[in-house]
Amino acid sequence: MSALEIRASVSLASIFALRMLGLFLILPVFAIHAQTLPGGASATMVGLALGIYGLTQSFGQIPLGAASDRYGRKRIIVIGLLLFAIGSLICALADDIYWVIAGRAVQGAGAISAAVTAFIADATREEHRTKAMAMVGGSIGLTFAGSLVGAPLLYDWIGMAGMFYLIAILSIAAIFVVLYITPEAPPLPKKPASFTEVLRDPELMRLNYGVFALHVTQMAMFVVVPSALVSQLGLPVQEHWKVYLPVVLVSFALMLPPIFIGEKRGMMKQVFVAAIALLVLVQVAMGVVFMIAGTPAWMLVVMLLLFFIAFNVLEATQPSLVSRIAPAAGRGAALGVYNTLQALGLFCGGALGGWLVQNVGPASVFILGTVLSLAWLIIAANMKNLPRRSQHLAPTA
Numbered sequence: 001m002s003a004l005e006i007r008a009s010v011s012l013a014s015i016f017a018l019r020m021l022g023l024f025l026i027l028p029v030f031a032i033h034a035q036t037l038p039g040g041a042s043a044t045m046v047g048l049a050l051g052i053y054g055l056t057q058s059f060g061q062i063p064l065g066a067a068s069d070r071y072g073r074k075r076i077i078v079i080g081l082l083l084f085a086i087g088s089l090i091c092a093l094a095d096d097i098y099w100v101i102a103g104r105a106v107q108g109a110g111a112i113s114a115a116v117t118a119f120i121a122d123a124t125r126e127e128h129r130t131k132a133m134a135m136v137g138g139s140i141g142l143t144f145a146g147s148l149v150g151a152p153l154l155y156d157w158i159g160m161a162g163m164f165y166l167i168a169i170l171s172i173a174a175i176f177v178v179l180y181i182t183p184e185a186p187p188l189p190k191k192p193a194s195f196t197e198v199l200r201d202p203e204l205m206r207l208n209y210g211v212f213a214l215h216v217t218q219m220a221m222f223v224v225v226p227s228a229l230v231s232q233l234g235l236p237v238q239e240h241w242k243v244y245l246p247v248v249l250v251s252f253a254l255m256l257p258p259i260f261i262g263e264k265r266g267m268m269k270q271v272f273v274a275a276i277a278l279l280v281l282v283q284v285a286m287g288v289v290f291m292i293a294g295t296p297a298w299m300l301v302v303m304l305l306l307f308f309i310a311f312n313v314l315e316a317t318q319p320s321l322v323s324r325i326a327p328a329a330g331r332g333a334a335l336g337v338y339n340t341l342q343a344l345g346l347f348c349g350g351a352l353g354g355w356l357v358q359n360v361g362p363a364s365v366f367i368l369g370t371v372l373s374l375a376w377l378i379i380a381a382n383m384k385n386l387p388r389r390s391q392h393l394a395p396t397a
Helices: 003-026 031-035 043-071 073-093 097-109 115-122 126-178 195-200 202-233 241-265 268-291 298-325 328-359 365-381
Strands: none
Touching: 003 073, 003 115, 003 126, 003 268, 031 043, 031 126, 043 073, 043 097, 043 115, 043 328, 073 097, 073 126, 115 126, 115 298, 115 328, 126 241, 126 298, 195 202, 195 328, 202 268, 202 298, 202 328, 202 365, 241 268, 241 298, 268 298, 268 365, 298 328, 328 365
């Protein structure tokens, strides 16, 4: 990768990580904090406060992604970061659960994921694009692990309001990164592609289903995994980072070789399908762990490691595939649809996972994940095998 590509990729990945920080940072502590707020005793309101972020994200991805095709990536990203900062301030000043819900909704409305990923695709050559997207996928995994480690410490130090103020400050700092550090994007085509063309593309439809299935599975899993770490490993919540952090770091290291090999040899379809197959196997094995008493506790840790390997490979390769398949003039719109399905998956996974655990049992979550990922495997098996990337001159400033 050229210096300019690295600069664009690192700066934009950091902005993407900030967006996910707004989702992940409060997860370990908010349910406890909510008990101190008027209305916070309602599990429904607490769930809504957590989930509405993903819901409003899903509403904003398509229009803001399409707007970035027409008006420019940087302009839309700055607007989204301003909304994110305003929502964070509303949450920081909230004196009941209902204002927290309102603030979280405004946070999510700044839906810039499509514009950011489209910007990365614009700023990188095809042969390096998956590496750049891997930085985004890695930033998500590291943000998740870092949130699990840091959230309890930050909560004790500065409280929930302080955490939201911190997120707002980081959002403003990210605006300066976009304006003064991130390189300018290449000129966009004058006429955006037809949205109908983007929506009906069968290859894009496969990827859109895939990102939905992946994030439903992820969120539903983490409805039950934290309690399993307590019951099976004897780890209190504040020590869960001892599992999550090494698992995420090792999985990130192990997911890089197959991606690099797939890129070099033109075998990304095989790598992609193998990752989905691994996801299926993990869901089946996790279901067994939760259905059969006396299963060794170490199996849970191994399954988490394998899950994050599959998750990181898929999280890195899917946006790259969308950016390659979509027409250049409709890249923002295509990634808008993609990120809409991702956000809906996060929302539906949490809500459906909670309902299944309460009404059916923990193992049912993995039955759901098995069905969704197996359907994805069947769908992905028929996808086109994209040709090996051609070599292009490195972009210049």
